[in-house]
Amino acid sequence: MRIALVSLAAAASVAAAVATPAMADEARIEARTGLAWDSHGSKATAGVAAGYDYDLGSKFFVGVEGSADKLLTDDTRVTWGVGGRAGVKVTPTTKLYASSKWQSKTCRYCNSAVGVGGGIQQDLNNRYYVKAEYQHELIGDNTPDADVGLVGVGVKF
Template sequence: MRIALVSLAAAAVAAVATPAMADEIRVEGRTGIIWNGSGDEAVAGVAAGYDYDLTKNVFIGVEGSADKILTDHTRVAWGAGGRAGVKLFEGTKIYGSAAWQSKPCRFCNSSVNLGGGVQQSLNKNFYAKAEYKHMLIGDNTPDADVGLVGVGVKF
């Protein structure tokens, strides 16, 4: 039930965050660690999205991603979701996020992710970010957590 409710929330964020023109398009590479209480593994991936300013300090956005757990017998997990947040200072964004992600291995389950992060501009075109996600997996599979850091370019 919670997977269905969070999926609906992620879909609503994505639907609301699809304006005709984006204020900031972004593409990033990222890496981090996934853990679930029985072990941890390295993760690497890419993401692309755009953010739309609702006001001077409030934004919403959509994002697509491709991430892989760096171990044998895993595959790329594709994700789609949205984020909403505030601009605290010049070049600093803090946000909450929700997304759906496909299963990372043949016998794994897909998940819904809830999380948040901070994105800091390094200059006009480049940024760095740190992000945390809690993965709600369901079907009696333990939930997992992911910590990511990344660098990207914005247009």
């Protein structure tokens, strides 16, 4: 049930982002790395993401994102994710946001997951940024939930 509710929240945030009129919007791509952990231990992860943020006035924004991430072990596959984020511009160069996403399976017999979390994105200049993000992954089917901490560097267009 909780995965269904979070999935609906993710779909709603994506729909809101698509329906929002454009102001000073921006596309972005990033490389990221981090650590994923659950009750069985931790594993390094690396990936890429691309997204588009829509401004909602001078303080708020919503965005959509697609991602490809890989646990850095031999027995896993690339996971594909799609989701959204919504947040506030704390300063003209700092974004604080909540996010949710759906993510494909990490292995053939694993379950897909819905992630909820948040992060902070800090512009380095008009084009480049760094970010830190946390996601709690709700996996379901009696599979233990997982957590992911990511740091990334990206470029805006």
